[in-house]
Amino acid sequence: MEELNLLDLECPEPFMRVAAKLMKMKEGKLKVTFRDPKCDEMIMEAVKLMDCKVLEHSSNNGTFTLVLEKSNAPGNENKVQELGGC
Secondary structure, three states: OEEEEEOOOOOOHHHHHHHHHHHHOOOEEEEEEEOOHHHHHHHHHHHHHOOOEEEEEEEEOOEEEEEEEEOOOOOOHHHHHHOOOO
């Protein structure tokens, strides 16, 4: 499982990094940790648009943890550009 530790970044950087990583991934699992609550909703919207499965979505003491699974489903990569910013 790949991991992205984005704890020191502020919005929109966590969202941009997660979206970029998911667009590059063909399939597999990704664990993401971040602190900026503004990005949580944006990341979750990107996950839906790219047909990723959410295996874990939790928040503990201001730290968000996501575990995502992407399967090889082409055609959804460009949909993330439809999302707004912070």
